[in-house]
Amino acid sequence: MIPKSIAEEFDQCIKCGLCQATCPVCKELLLEKFTPRGKIQLARYYSQGDLNLSDHYRDIFAKCLLCGACVATCPSGLDPKKVFVGMREEIAKEKGLHPKMEEVVRSLVVHHNISNEDNAERGGWRDFLKELPDHMYQKDKAEVAYFVGCVASFFPMAQQIPQNLVRILESADVDFTILGGEEWCCGFPLIGAGVPEMVREMAEHNLEKLRKLGAKTVVFSCPSCYRTWQEHYETDVELLHSTQLIERLIEDGALRLGEVKATVTYHDPCDLGRNGGVYDAPRKLLKSIPGLTLVELENNRAQSVCCGGGGNLEMVDSGLTGSIAQKKIEEIKRTGAETVVTSCQQCIRTIKGWARRQKADLTVCEITELVLRAISND
Amino acid sequence: MISTSVRDEFRSIVGNEWFLDTPEDLATYSYDGFLPEFRPDAVIVPGNTDEISKVMGVANRERVNIIPRGAGTNITGNSVARKGGIILAFHRMNKILEIDPENMCAVVQPGVVNADLQKEVARYGLMYPPDPASMFVSTIGGNVALNAGGPRGVKYGATKDYLLGLEVVLPSGEVIRTGGKTFKNVSGYDLTRLLCGSEGTLGIFTEIIVRLVPLAPAKVTLQAIFSDLDDAAKTVPAIIGSGIVPTTLELIDRVVLDVIRDYGGAAFSKEAEALLLIEVDGEEVSVEAQGERIEKFCREKGAIEVQRATSPEEADKLWQARRGAFGAIARVRPNCVVDDATVPVKRLPDIIRKILELADKYRLKIGVLAHAGDGNLHPCIMTDLRDKDEMARIDKAMLEMYEATLAMGGTLSGEHGIGIAKDRFMPMQFTEAALELMRGIKRVFDPNNILNPGSFL
Numbered sequence: 001m002i003p004k005s006i007a008e009e010f011d012q013c014i015k016c017g018l019c020q021a022t023c024p025v026c027k028e029l030l031l032e033k034f035t036p037r038g039k040i041q042l043a044r045y046y047s048q049g050d051l052n053l054s055d056h057y058r059d060i061f062a063k064c065l066l067c068g069a070c071v072a073t074c075p076s077g078l079d080p081k082k083v084f085v086g087m088r089e090e091i092a093k094e095k096g097l098h099p100k101m102e103e104v105v106r107s108l109v110v111h112h113n114i115s116n117e118d119n120a121e122r123g124g125w126r127d128f129l130k131e132l133p134d135h136m137y138q139k140d141k142a143e144v145a146y147f148v149g150c151v152a153s154f155f156p157m158a159q160q161i162p163q164n165l166v167r168i169l170e171s172a173d174v175d176f177t178i179l180g181g182e183e184w185c186c187g188f189p190l191i192g193a194g195v196p197e198m199v200r201e202m203a204e205h206n207l208e209k210l211r212k213l214g215a216k217t218v219v220f221s222c223p224s225c226y227r228t229w230q231e232h233y234e235t236d237v238e239l240l241h242s243t244q245l246i247e248r249l250i251e252d253g254a255l256r257l258g259e260v261k262a263t264v265t266y267h268d269p270c271d272l273g274r275n276g277g278v279y280d281a282p283r284k285l286l287k288s289i290p291g292l293t294l295v296e297l298e299n300n301r302a303q304s305v306c307c308g309g310g311g312n313l314e315m316v317d318s319g320l321t322g323s324i325a326q327k328k329i330e331e332i333k334r335t336g337a338e339t340v341v342t343s344c345q346q347c348i349r350t351i352k353g354w355a356r357r358q359k360a361d362l363t364v365c366e367i368t369e370l371v372l373r374a375i376s377n378d
Numbered sequence: 379m380i381s382t383s384v385r386d387e388f389r390s391i392v393g394n395e396w397f398l399d400t401p402e403d404l405a406t407y408s409y410d411g412f413l414p415e416f417r418p419d420a421v422i423v424p425g426n427t428d429e430i431s432k433v434m435g436v437a438n439r440e441r442v443n444i445i446p447r448g449a450g451t452n453i454t455g456n457s458v459a460r461k462g463g464i465i466l467a468f469h470r471m472n473k474i475l476e477i478d479p480e481n482m483c484a485v486v487q488p489g490v491v492n493a494d495l496q497k498e499v500a501r502y503g504l505m506y507p508p509d510p511a512s513m514f515v516s517t518i519g520g521n522v523a524l525n526a527g528g529p530r531g532v533k534y535g536a537t538k539d540y541l542l543g544l545e546v547v548l549p550s551g552e553v554i555r556t557g558g559k560t561f562k563n564v565s566g567y568d569l570t571r572l573l574c575g576s577e578g579t580l581g582i583f584t585e586i587i588v589r590l591v592p593l594a595p596a597k598v599t600l601q602a603i604f605s606d607l608d609d610a611a612k613t614v615p616a617i618i619g620s621g622i623v624p625t626t627l628e629l630i631d632r633v634v635l636d637v638i639r640d641y642g643g644a645a646f647s648k649e650a651e652a653l654l655l656i657e658v659d660g661e662e663v664s665v666e667a668q669g670e671r672i673e674k675f676c677r678e679k680g681a682i683e684v685q686r687a688t689s690p691e692e693a694d695k696l697w698q699a700r701r702g703a704f705g706a707i708a709r710v711r712p713n714c715v716v717d718d719a720t721v722p723v724k725r726l727p728d729i730i731r732k733i734l735e736l737a738d739k740y741r742l743k744i745g746v747l748a749h750a751g752d753g754n755l756h757p758c759i760m761t762d763l764r765d766k767d768e769m770a771r772i773d774k775a776m777l778e779m780y781e782a783t784l785a786m787g788g789t790l791s792g793e794h795g796i797g798i799a800k801d802r803f804m805p806m807q808f809t810e811a812a813l814e815l816m817r818g819i820k821r822v823f824d825p826n827n828i829l830n831p832g833s834f835l
Contacts, residue, residue: 016411054401
């Protein structure tokens, strides 16, 4: 049964259809069932007993980035994303997991990470760093805990992010630690897979480890981990995205930035910007780098268009992710900037991966890479 | 019911992928922006004129109803299968075929989104003036079918004023062309204009030639606040009558201003009973002078506060209240009935007074938004469909409002169309002879009554 709070959302839908204006998925797939309005109505028909959950239903609701563009567009102020997540949950309950998500869920249950590897390997990204301190960034106690996240821990294309961030934190003399093999997935992919009840176990484990560290702040380089903690973890500890912490360090004078001559544009990751409310920190940070020029994308801040990598979509339909990524790349190119900067490993993977496949001449750069370059230039 | 062999015939025309009849597809083409829902028998998503012609040939032979649909944003129930049949959806025919700056026109397929066309032609320093509130999603095909207007209508008119020609598939499957790229064109009956606003009942547009105008180099935006709604309403004909033609002249009443404030929008002065948002466009020198004159008018007519934007950012700020108005209204109650009764602009104060009186008499929450400059009202009735008693009161109030509108020389609909929202009121505006003439036209185009049947006729 669909919970009442979700039913309230679709009862308020006036079927105006304005959500079609910003949904990246329905712009590609065209048909009404793929629009946010269509999905909301399908949720309503199901809840009224008009239609049964089918494999077709599952396919429709899987084709969503959970990017929240519809939330920002809806004139009635609905939260369609809540309906879509609720429907994924309902479908998983009634019909089992989406076949394409079975593997990742199994990996999370067995290994507590998304990549089906031994969780002890979480700190593998450190192997490439020169001059590692003895504690290898894993201490018993620290002021700040850095929650690295699965993608940046295991995927070679994203491992540069923790490598950069630890260098930045070091140079600002921040007392920080990672959780290493004790870090479990935050649970975010489980929400997209429709099994949010499993998040609790992840949260309890991670919070317990955090208590032992005595950290007052947790910093995340992954916007989705950041938001999952904010929404699903019960804790009074301060939660910061890396851009927020770095911006604070710059303001406090703990970090000094040298010149980086470049014209860049900034892509707001959905989970950091629209869904997490962090727009200013990355911009302030970029503007504090001498010599750097920031040109905004046509659609920025709350209007930012998803890169195509959200909502577990790539697992289900990588071709669809590709066509959405292509539009993102075109929008980036229209700015005339040679580099796109963003602050999410998933956006980096998607944009960089598809730019490469399309042989697009574009530099994709995670924000920490730029900060590190500025620090070295000081 | 459509037989299996006929379904197969449709499939062979458009391909399996674009003939849809799963329960999920039928359900999601059972609604538009209006209230009642009707589940169609199938959905066809054609790729070109030839396919549509063939589809119509089969449909006409088999007497299968065909209902054209753009983005499904109309609020008069014009893109639903009221008598069963097949929804013809134009998602794939969404190309801008040509932008022709020398001839100041563009040729588009029906599924092109209005705002996408606006954006493209702006690169040539041109503008497509019709700007319905749904412009970011609604299609040019749908705009033509409903003769859509918008806030810029005061100065620029509606879709019919920018429609030069059409390629049309008739219910028989024959393809005809009307009009062309010339502005002047008086050969024969004006079929282009007849088809514009025909609400999908006469033919299917497959190519549309629209007229473009130069994008104005400058604009001035003003906001005037009045402590008396009547003063605001009287200011409107005063401005229009003075020889200034604003691009936009919008009115928002107290009920709506309060709703905007309650839902996180701007808060206005306590005495504010009405707000006018006025915009003029043109050459910089002339819009500056017009802006000054309008400001003076507003003050003379009793405005307690007038703001003139001096930058695009400030103008944007002034627009925020109007832009957010409908959304705020939509949040108040589960449903919202938006009407578009329209009167000659001089009667604006009278009709607004009448609406307030009706809100009081029938205990309804009605907010008044209006494209005031052309007498086009958008009273928004905030309601709950499940409340039968209130719905009955709304019906009575609407009837009285239309009586008043028509008595003032107005019309049932300024820009939304009739559809199934107002079909029952048509005899109030037209004599039987006029209605029979319309039915006759329908019979000539569509003798088997297969195109969007169950409409206003």
